[in-house]
Amino acid sequence: MLAKFTETEALEGKIYACEQCNTKRRKFSAKPVILTEAQKQLMVCQLPQVLRLHLKRFRWSGRNHREKIGVHVSFDQILNMEPYSCRESTSLLKPECFVYELSAVVMHHGKGFGSGHYTAYCYNPGGGFWVHCNDSKLAICTVEEVCKTQAYILFYSQRVLQENGHSINRISCPSTSITTSTPAAP
Secondary structure (H helix, E strand, O other), rough: HHHHHHEEEEEEEEEEEOOHHHHHHHOOOOOOOOOEEEEOOEEEEEOOOEEEEEEEEEEOOOOOOOOEEEOOOOOOOOOOOOOOOOOHHHHHHHHHHHHEEEEEEEEEEEEEOOOOOOEEEEEEOOOOOOEEEOOEEEEOOHHHHHHOOOEEEEEEEEOOOEEEEEEOOOOOOOOOOOOOOOEOOO
């Protein structure tokens, strides 16, 4: 899922000016600026304590109508963010700071964007079990049940938190997050 989000993408057209090439060119002659093709790549530069991945579950179909994308998206219980992080981040942090554990999954029940019902699976680290939360009803469940859901939002908690570049044990703290929009299509 994140590999698709962070892959290099070619930008169309020779409409980008390379600062490095054009700076050298301007020093030695009055030739015009060279335009070139370019590539872009999205990477995570600062890792949050709680990582939120928001899956694209609705698409436009028709003029004013959104329809739900009902495809199952596989997700891991353990997520290593190192391959998706900027080089600056990978050189500053210890390897254990890149590891995240699945801590909650939010689902949308219903067909439309403007209607439906939300439920969540939440991990209780103190008890070591998963709970399905549906309004006022709570039910203990297995991690296998959680992994079979049609996730809408995934929450991952950093296994080891960082503080001034040093790793510390996970503690209860306020959450911060980043949002990504990754299509739910297979």
